[in-house]
Amino acid sequence: MDISVAQQGPVAVITWNEGENRINLDSLTRINVILDELETIDGALSVVFTGSGKFFSNGLDLERFGAVPDELAATLHELERTIGRLLVFPAYTVAALNGHAFAGGALISCAFDYRVMREDRGFWCMNEAEIGLALDERLWSILTNRLPKATAVVAATTARRFPAPDALRFGIIEAMASEGEVLTHAIDVAEKMSSLDRATLRRHKWLAHGAQAAVLGFTK
Numbered sequence: 001m002d003i004s005v006a007q008q009g010p011v012a013v014i015t016w017n018e019g020e021n022r023i024n025l026d027s028l029t030r031i032n033v034i035l036d037e038l039e040t041i042d043g044a045l046s047v048v049f050t051g052s053g054k055f056f057s058n059g060l061d062l063e064r065f066g067a068v069p070d071e072l073a074a075t076l077h078e079l080e081r082t083i084g085r086l087l088v089f090p091a092y093t094v095a096a097l098n099g100h101a102f103a104g105g106a107l108i109s110c111a112f113d114y115r116v117m118r119e120d121r122g123f124w125c126m127n128e129a130e131i132g133l134a135l136d137e138r139l140w141s142i143l144t145n146r147l148p149k150a151t152a153v154v155a156a157t158t159a160r161r162f163p164a165p166d167a168l169r170f171g172i173i174e175a176m177a178s179e180g181e182v183l184t185h186a187i188d189v190a191e192k193m194s195s196l197d198r199a200t201l202r203r204h205k206w207l208a209h210g211a212q213a214a215v216l217g218f219t220k
Helices: 025-039 062-067 071-087 104-109 137-146 149-158 164-169 182-193 198-215
Strands: 003-008 011-016 046-050 055-057 092-097 100-102 114-118 175-177
Touching: 003 025, 011 025, 011 182, 025 071, 046 182, 055 092, 055 104, 062 071, 071 104, 071 137, 071 198, 092 104, 092 182, 100 104, 104 137, 114 164, 114 182, 137 149, 137 198, 164 175, 175 182
Parallel strands: 011 046, 046 092, 055 100, 092 114, 114 175
Antiparallel strands: 003 011
């Protein structure tokens, strides 16, 4: 499982390098192992999460679930719990959307404090209405917790593909950048936020997102 973490000063850069970066129990376990490690760091810290190549994440590993259907429910539960954990993670977090963020990948992006997206290529998209995989109330609540409700409704009911300029206009992302600057922008933002008092930040994140994290199954 090629999900690695590298420290750049106070910024921990997590890179998912598995092609389409599909969500399954293995990828979610690896992400949580990294988060466990980062939580042991004292002092200045912020986190950047990015993909590689064309994809940030292309969503659930539907091919795997075709072979092992019993894993689907467990994977959805762990995806929700991981997003809940990221919402209240005790450091400032930035998603660098280097490429396509579809379905579960789009939901993961909603867990971060700040999102920057490649401006010239790639879509943010909730395509469940196209593929016939309906959201449940918990997955829907991830969208409405972080996005304007009107945007969440459009995303869920039309399967619209949002390029970066539209994603910025609809409140899905905070910034866009060229291909070569997406990660640099994310690291710059994260570095500026790394000096925040983490105990206070943790408290404020729980105030902002604690109820949502609990809905998603994260109560640590």
